Amino acid sequence: MTLPRALFVDDEPRVLDGLRRSLRGKRGEWEMVFAEGGAEALALLAQAPFDVVVSDMRMPGMDGAELLTQISKTHPEVARVVLSGHIEPDAAIQVSVAGHRFLTKPSDAQSLIDVIEQLLIRTSSAHQREARRIAGGVRSIPTLPEHAGDIVALLAPDANLSYAVRTATHDIGLTAKLLQLSNSRFFGERPRNSSVESIVNAMGVPMVQAVAGAGHQLWSPDVPDPAIARHLQTAWRHAVATACLVESVASPANRPHAQAAALLQDVGRLVCLSVPAGDPHSSIDLAAATRDGVPFRDVGVELLHLWGLPLPIVAAVSQRDVPQQPDASGLGVAAAVRTAHLLIQQTESRDPAVGTHEEELARLLSHPQLKAQGIAWPQAAEEASRQAGLWSEHDKP
Amino acid sequence: MARVLVIDDDPAIRQLLTDVLEMEDYEVSIAADGLSAVRAVEAASPDFVVLDVMMPGLDGFGVLSAIRALDGEPVPVLMLTAAAEPDAGSRAWANGVDYYLAKPFSADTVLDLIDRALTRQVNVSDL
Numbered sequence: 001m002t003l004p005r006a007l008f009v010d011d012e013p014r015v016l017d018g019l020r021r022s023l024r025g026k027r028g029e030w031e032m033v034f035a036e037g038g039a040e041a042l043a044l045l046a047q048a049p050f051d052v053v054v055s056d057m058r059m060p061g062m063d064g065a066e067l068l069t070q071i072s073k074t075h076p077e078v079a080r081v082v083l084s085g086h087i088e089p090d091a092a093i094q095v096s097v098a099g100h101r102f103l104t105k106p107s108d109a110q111s112l113i114d115v116i117e118q119l120l121i122r123t124s125s126a127h128q129r130e131a132r133r134i135a136g137g138v139r140s141i142p143t144l145p146e147h148a149g150d151i152v153a154l155l156a157p158d159a160n161l162s163y164a165v166r167t168a169t170h171d172i173g174l175t176a177k178l179l180q181l182s183n184s185r186f187f188g189e190r191p192r193n194s195s196v197e198s199i200v201n202a203m204g205v206p207m208v209q210a211v212a213g214a215g216h217q218l219w220s221p222d223v224p225d226p227a228i229a230r231h232l233q234t235a236w237r238h239a240v241a242t243a244c245l246v247e248s249v250a251s252p253a254n255r256p257h258a259q260a261a262a263l264l265q266d267v268g269r270l271v272c273l274s275v276p277a278g279d280p281h282s283s284i285d286l287a288a289a290t291r292d293g294v295p296f297r298d299v300g301v302e303l304l305h306l307w308g309l310p311l312p313i314v315a316a317v318s319q320r321d322v323p324q325q326p327d328a329s330g331l332g333v334a335a336a337v338r339t340a341h342l343l344i345q346q347t348e349s350r351d352p353a354v355g356t357h358e359e360e361l362a363r364l365l366s367h368p369q370l371k372a373q374g375i376a377w378p379q380a381a382e383e384a385s386r387q388a389g390l391w392s393e394h395d396k397p
Numbered sequence: 398m399a400r401v402l403v404i405d406d407d408p409a410i411r412q413l414l415t416d417v418l419e420m421e422d423y424e425v426s427i428a429a430d431g432l433s434a435v436r437a438v439e440a441a442s443p444d445f446v447v448l449d450v451m452m453p454g455l456d457g458f459g460v461l462s463a464i465r466a467l468d469g470e471p472v473p474v475l476m477l478t479a480a481a482e483p484d485a486g487s488r489a490w491a492n493g494v495d496y497y498l499a500k501p502f503s504a505d506t507v508l509d510l511i512d513r514a515l516t517r518q519v520n521v522s523d524l
Contacts, residue, residue, distance in 0.1 A: 118521070121520075121521045121522055122522065123521055123522065123524045124522060124523060124524060125524075194470065195470065198470060251473075251493065251494065251495040251496075252465065252471040252493045252495065253470075253471045253472060253473035253474065253495045254473070254495055255471070256470060301524055305521055305524070311516045311519050311521070312516050312519075314521070314524065315516065315519045315524060318524040328497075329475075329496050329497055329498055329506075329510055330475075330494075330495055330496035330497060330510075330514075332513065332514070368486055368487065368490060368497075369490045369497075371487070371490075372486070372487035372488075372489075372490030372491045373490065373491060374491070
């Protein structure tokens with residue numbers, strides 16, 4: 001059996017020695033290779049495949065951000081971990097575009113081991129390796145052209161906190177990036193159960209602007225094929241409507257994860273369809289919802305796992321199309337998201353790419369948790385759909 | 398280690414749940430009445446709260462509304478009620494619990510529910 005391979009990059013031999021010593025216990029489980037800089041790392045990557053690369057940021061010559069960005073293009077299947085000394089928050093955000101996971105030096109060995117072990121876990125997808133190759137190359141998630149105005153307005157000097165919250169909670173890419181950063185150890189201790197709203201409140205407007213700005217340079221300026229553009233607009237509106245509605249469907253403590261999962265439910269589709277036009281190596285099948293034969297959903301789940309989003313969110317996205325049978329003790333996150341999704345399927349914000357499943361919806365709506373709230377669910381769904389429609393319309397060119 | 402706060406005036410139930418949860422590596426704290434329960438949630442910020450309805454003084458619903466009024470992100474709450482309170486389930490849901498069980502329940506059912514709520518049973522390799 002071949003062992004998983006991890007590559008560690010730092011310009012200081014002393015630091016590499018320290019890593020070698022503190023990870024000695026893993027020698028039987030991983031093959032570890034150490035490189036004193038970016039050029040050596042790239043040469044090693046060209047010789048044999050790796051599963052994970054862990055890189056310092058400040059290095060003479062090719063710095064860590066440049067190295068990881070290059071790896072994201074030439075070896076997207078390699079999971080990228082930033083292990084950085086203290087850097088200022090805005091520099092950290094620039095770095096965050098290049099990596100999947102982030103740790104600060106000094107980190108205890110166990111934190112590093114935990115992160116590497118998580119990245120070595122493979123999902124059960126039959127297409128896992130291909131899904132990782134597609135998801136691994138993603139450094140930020142594109143905003144559709146009709147919502148680009150929101151990001152531009154967010155970047156304006158007079159943008160206020162409530163505008164930042166509103167934009168972040170409606171933008172799929174910004175939501176994913178903020179959750180990725182907040183769930184890492186980059187900005188201090190990991191929060192327990194943070195909503196995007198509370199992350200924005202804690203970060204403040206300038207930091208959120210920096211996150212949006214760092215990703216914005218990489219967002220594709222337009223979606224080439226009109227059929228794909230329509231398809232993406234539909235999925236985006238559906239996600240926003242579901243996220244609005246699930247606020248009422250999910251219980252208080254499950255709400256933050258349910259809202260994030262609802263907004264990110266089709267992140268795989270967004271990522272797969274934002275491939276540059278004319279990429280000769282890539283084939284999209286809209287009807288089968290696959291890219292290069294890999295289901296969009298598998299790519300989305302792989303991306304959220306790579307980025308280290310909380311497991312309840314990843315699980316709910318993974319189960320979006322799986323019939324749910326919650327027991328009487330409570331809906332939980334995945335069933336709440338599925339219920340909201342099926343309710344929105346009855347409205348103008350439906351996604352024609354998937355079914356309506358009326359029988360399952362009726363069964364879910366008879367759950368005591370939902371019945372006890374005394375909400376007229378079809379009307380609530382119509383209202384959420386209308387809100388999402390207004391959002392989609394408000395800054396069309 | 399995830400922290401669970403068990404709020405129940407019945408010492409037998411507190412002991413039973415403490416034993417089962419500690420065996421599964423949860424850090425358990427207890428409160429025997431409503432007022433000390435609210436203080437415990439504020440002070441210890443548990444990851445999960447098990448809350449009995451019938452308690453002298455401030456009852457489970459009173460504790461729930463006090464917990465929900467606290468600043469910060471809501472903590473997951475499992476409410477336990479006696480079978481003799483027919484409307485307790487719908488009252489619990491309407492007042493914003495996350496999980497609900499009617500007595501009698503087995504300790505394993507509670508443990509299983511907490512494991513699921515804190516996604517201990519979800520593995521990336523199953524996705």
